[in-house]
Structure formats: C-alpha cells, structure tokens
Amino acid sequence: MNTTGKILTGIWIAGVTVAAFLWLPPAQGFRSPEAARIVVFHVPCAVLTFVAFLVNAVYSWLYLRSRHPLTDAKANAAAELGMLFAVLATVTGSLFAMEQWGSAWNWDPRETSIVMLMLVYAAYFVLRGAVEEKSKRARLSAAYALLAFPAMVFLIWILPRIVESLHPTNTLFSRSGLDPSYRITLWSFFAGLLAVFVWMFRLRLRVELAEARLRQQYHRDAVAEVTLAGETR
Amino acid sequence: MNRSSGWVHEAFAVFAKDWLLELRTRVALGAVVLFAVTSVMASGFALAPPSGVPAEVKAALLWVVVFFAAVAGLSRVFVVEEETRTADSLRLAVSPTGVFVGKLLFNTVLMWGLCLVTVPLYLLLLEVPVRSASLFVTVVVLGSTALACATTAVGAIVAKATTRGALFGVLSFPVALPPLLVAIHGTRAAWLSGGAWRVATGDLQVLVGFILVIVPASLLVFEHIWSE
Numbered sequence: 001m002n003t004t005g006k007i008l009t010g011i012w013i014a015g016v017t018v019a020a021f022l023w024l025p026p027a028q029g030f031r032s033p034e035a036a037r038i039v040v041f042h043v044p045c046a047v048l049t050f051v052a053f054l055v056n057a058v059y060s061w062l063y064l065r066s067r068h069p070l071t072d073a074k075a076n077a078a079a080e081l082g083m084l085f086a087v088l089a090t091v092t093g094s095l096f097a098m099e100q101w102g103s104a105w106n107w108d109p110r111e112t113s114i115v116m117l118m119l120v121y122a123a124y125f126v127l128r129g130a131v132e133e134k135s136k137r138a139r140l141s142a143a144y145a146l147l148a149f150p151a152m153v154f155l156i157w158i159l160p161r162i163v164e165s166l167h168p169t170n171t172l173f174s175r176s177g178l179d180p181s182y183r184i185t186l187w188s189f190f191a192g193l194l195a196v197f198v199w200m201f202r203l204r205l206r207v208e209l210a211e212a213r214l215r216q217q218y219h220r221d222a223v224a225e226v227t228l229a230g231e232t233r
Numbered sequence: 234m235n236r237s238s239g240w241v242h243e244a245f246a247v248f249a250k251d252w253l254l255e256l257r258t259r260v261a262l263g264a265v266v267l268f269a270v271t272s273v274m275a276s277g278f279a280l281a282p283p284s285g286v287p288a289e290v291k292a293a294l295l296w297v298v299v300f301f302a303a304v305a306g307l308s309r310v311f312v313v314e315e316e317t318r319t320a321d322s323l324r325l326a327v328s329p330t331g332v333f334v335g336k337l338l339f340n341t342v343l344m345w346g347l348c349l350v351t352v353p354l355y356l357l358l359l360e361v362p363v364r365s366a367s368l369f370v371t372v373v374v375l376g377s378t379a380l381a382c383a384t385t386a387v388g389a390i391v392a393k394a395t396t397r398g399a400l401f402g403v404l405s406f407p408v409a410l411p412p413l414l415v416a417i418h419g420t421r422a423a424w425l426s427g428g429a430w431r432v433a434t435g436d437l438q439v440l441v442g443f444i445l446v447i448v449p450a451s452l453l454v455f456e457h458i459w460s461e
Contacts, residue, residue: 064457120407127404130394140390143454147386147408150450154411158439 006199013192016040020185038096040182044190045089046114048197052082053117057149060142069212070205072138075145076128077204081197083121086114109159116155120148240331247327247335251310252342260313261343265306269351272298277358291359292420296413298355300380301402302347303409307384308401310336311392324460333455337385337448344377361424368430369423375440376416382444383409386451389458408447415439 020040059075093111094104105111127144131137255261276294280286314320323332352373356363363369384405391401419436426432 064454116407116410123404123407126400127390127394130396130398130400132395136393139457140393143458144387144390144404146454147447147450150446151383151408151411154439154443154446155414158411158415 005195009192009195009199013189013196016185016188016192020189024181024185025179036096036100038092040186040189042089042092042096043186044193045085045092046110047190048085048193049082049089049114049117051194052078052085052197053120053149053152056082056145060145063138063142064146067135067138069134069138070208072142073205073208074201075142077201077208079121079124079145080204081200083118083125085197086118086121090114090118109156112159113152113156117152120152124148240328240334243327243331244334244338247323247332248338251335251339254313255339261306261309262346264309265302265343265347266350268305269298269302269347270354272301273351273355273358276355280359288361288424289421291361292424293417295352295355295420296376296417299344299348299351299377300406300409300413302351303344303380303384304402304405306343306347307340307381307405308388308391308397310339310385311389312397315392329456329459330452332459333385333389333452336389337382337451340381340385340388341378344381345374348373348377363424364426365423365429368433369420371437372416372419372423372433372440375437375444376412376419379412379416379440379444379447380409382447382451383412386455386458389455393458412440412443415443 020037024037024040055078056075059071059078063071063075090111093114097106098104124141124144128137128141131140276298280291280294314323327335355361384401387404387408388401391397391404394400415436419433419440422429422433422436
C-alpha cells in the first residue's frame with residue numbers, strides 16, 4: 001500500500017471512530033445505551049475473522065494446486081490475521097456482554113464458534129511448528145486447513161440448534177434489523193478495517209520475502225567461506 | 234481388473250493387511266480399549282449412584298471418554314507405516330484412494346470395537362436409564378463412524394510431522410467437534426426424552442451429512458498428504 005493509501009486509511013478510521021462517539025445516537029433498548037456503540041467496532045472484527053478464515057482456505061487450496069511457496073505464505077498470513085481479529089472480536093464482545101448481561105462469557109453459539117475458530121488457528125500454527133521441512137509444512141498445513149474448513153461450516157450451522165443465542169439474527173443485511181445510522185457507521189468501520197487487513201497482509205508477505213532473501217544470503221556466504229578456505233589451504 | 238473397481242479391491246486388501254498386523258501385536262486395540270476401560274472405571278468410582286450426577290453430564294462424559302480413547306489409537310494406522318518404513322512400498326503398490334479407504338475402514342471398525350466394549354460397561358457402572366435403546370444404538374454407531382471419518386486424514390497428517398507428540402489430539406479436536414456435540418445431544422435425547430426419535434431426527438441427519446461431507450473432503454486432500 002502506498003503512502004497516500006496509508007494516510008487515507010488512517011484519516012478514514014479516525015473519522016469513523018469519532019463519528020461513532022459523537023454523531024451516532026445511543027442505542028435505545030439496551031441496559032447501557034452508551035456502551036452499545038461498541039457494536040460498530042465488534043461486528044466488523046467478527047466478520048473479518050470469517051473473511052480471513054475463508055482467505056486461508058482459498059490460498060490453501062491454491063497452494064495444493066500450484067505448490068508455490070508464496071501462496072503458502074499468503075495462507076499463513078491470512079491465518080495469523082484471522083487469529084488477531086478473532087481475539088479483537090472476542091474481547092470487544094466480552095466487554096459488551098459484561099455490561100449488558102453481567103457476565104463476560106455465555107456459551108452463546110457465536111461466542112462458541114469464534115473460540116472454535118481460534119482453536120483451529122492454534123492447531124494450524126502448532127502443526128506448522130511441528131514440521132521442519134518447508135514444502136512438507138506447506139503441504140500438510142494446507143491439507144489441514146481444507147479439512148477444518150467444512151468442519152467449521154458444520155459447527156457454525158449446527159450450534160444454534162443446540163444452544164440458545166443472545167445475538168440477534170439477520171440484522172446485518174436486512175432493512176429492519178439495524179438503525180440506518182448504525183448500519184452506515186458499522187460498514188464504514190468495516191471498510192477501514194478491511195484496508196488495514198490488506199495492508200498488514202502485504203507487510204507480512206514482505207517480512208516473509210525478506211526472511212527468504214536473508215537466508216539465501218547466509219547460505220551464499222557460507223558456501224563462499226568454505227570455497228575460500230579450500231583455496232587457501 | 235478395470236480401474237474403477239480397482240481401488241475397492243485395494244481398499245479391502247489394505248484393510249485386511251492392517252487387521253492382520255494389528256491382531257499380531259494388538260497395539261492400537263490395546264491402547265484404545267485399555268484407555269477407555271480405565272477412564273470408565275474412574276468415572277464409575279466417582280459418579281455412580283448415589284452421587285446424584287444428572288444424565289446430561291453422563292452423556293457428555295461418555296463421548297469425552299470415547300473421543301480421547303480414539304485419540305489414543307486412531308493415528309496408529311498411519312504412524313506404523315512411517316515407523317516400519319513401509320509407507321513407500323505401500324505408495325508404490327496401492328492408489329491413494331485405496332490406502333485412504335482401507336485405513337478409514339480399519340479405523341471405523343476399531344471405533345465400533347471400542348464402543349462395543351466401552352458403552353455397555355459405562356451403562357452398567359454408571360447406571361444410566363436408557364429410554365430408547367434403538368435410538369441410542371443408532372447414535373453410537375453413527376457417532377463413532379463420524380469420529381473415525383473426521384480423524385483418519387488428520388492421522389495421516391500427524392504421521393508425516395517431525396514431532397508427533399500430542400499433535401493428534403490437538404489437530405483432531407476442532408475437526409471432530411461437530412459430530413461430538415451432536416452425538417452428545419442425541420445421546421441425551423435417547424436417555425431422557427419420551428418421543429426420542431422425533432427429538433433426535435435432526436441430530437442423526439447432521440451426523441450422516443457430516444460423514445457425507447468430510448469423507449470426500451478427506452479424499453481430496455489425502456492425495457497431497459500421502460504422496461511425497
């Protein structure tokens with residue numbers, strides 16, 4: 001992302017944040033109408049978690065087809081960002097639940113599914129740590145991501161049938177679900193956060209490439225040293 | 234032999250070979266059954282009447298025991314190929330589909346054997362009143378099959394990892410969670426509800442649906458796990 005893009009993203013997010021506190025009316029019908037503003041930050045984080053999970057699965061699939069190391073790095077970057085946004089969504093959600101229902105954790109279907117997503121990511125990182133050879137690590141973690149994906153879809157689908165929900169259903173896209181001012185602020189924040197997501201994603205790939213270049217340099221130096229030692233003998 | 238029926242034949246050959254080897258050493262069988270019996274005994278000591286533990290808790294505990302017993306033994310079927318260095322010759326002789334289906338059948342039968350020992354012992358020791366025996370048997374059969382289907386490909390991944398340790402349990406849990414939750418729900422219905430079949434129809438559908446989704450998904454990725 002170029003400098004203009006970064007500055008614009010910064011201004012956009014700052015603007016939406018200010019609007020969320022000054023322009024947005026308090027949400028009536030909650031125990032603490034002022035605290036309910038957190039929803040405009042909480043929901044985008046949760047949506048991005050699922051976006052990241054989907055991106056991870058798509059790149060995993062592409063990796064198995066192309067076997068390109070950069071595709072594996074992309075899948076990994078998406079998983080890392082997914083973990084970050086899952087933590088953010090859980091923390092903002094728990095803060096609000098504490099205010100509204102008096103307890104930070106209620107085993108509500110969405111709370112449970114996001115924790116399960118975190119477990120999948122954690123298992124994914126453990127697996128990556130357990131395989132040393134790079135191409136093998138990429139292959140096995142991609143296979144695992146593609147196994148976990150249908151299981152998570154099942155889980156998100158069946159959980160509401162088994163446990164009761166505190167979350168409202170079908171509010172994000174229906175006309176009647178959310179006050180227009182809330183809908184605008186929420187999706188504006190989502191747009192800003194998505195830009196941050198893309199930015200961090202690219203940064204992560206640059207780190208990966210820099211690491212690869214360093215490793216190459218190190219190997220070249222080592223080879224040069226050995227040849228030099230052989231010649232001077 | 235034409236190609237389409239080839240993998241069926243191969244799968245049964247792998248299945249027969251694995252059981253022959255298993256019956257010689259009984260490592261997986263011993264690990265799974267002993268783990269299950271030990272944990273059922275421990276639960277029995279702690280929770281048998283008159284402890285007053287509700288049947289809901291006992292239903293969850295039964296599946297926790299079955300899941301962890303499965304974790305103790307289900308990866309064995311792939312790990313043994315790496316340990317004895319027979320994976321390469323198996324790769325040469327049999328198609329990936331044949332290998333996967335054969336190993337999946339092995340694990341499924343192993344799970345059935347595990348439930349055959351564990352479940353009656355559990356019912357006996359913890360004195361659970363079963364309202365609908367036919368539903369309970371159906372849930373146990375489908376649930377154990379779904380657990381085997383969910384964890385077989387994970388076992389193949391773990392066998393290839395450099396450090397295996399507790400990896401199988403960590404990786405299996407998220408994949409096995411949907412059938413596990415539904416099986417607990419169905420078990421509770423079979424033990425407690427009057428019109429149990431009606432309550433649990435959805436659970437049975439989810440279990441069958443899960444098997445129908447996870448097996449093709451496993452088959453798709455297995456080729457990439459198995460071939461070097």
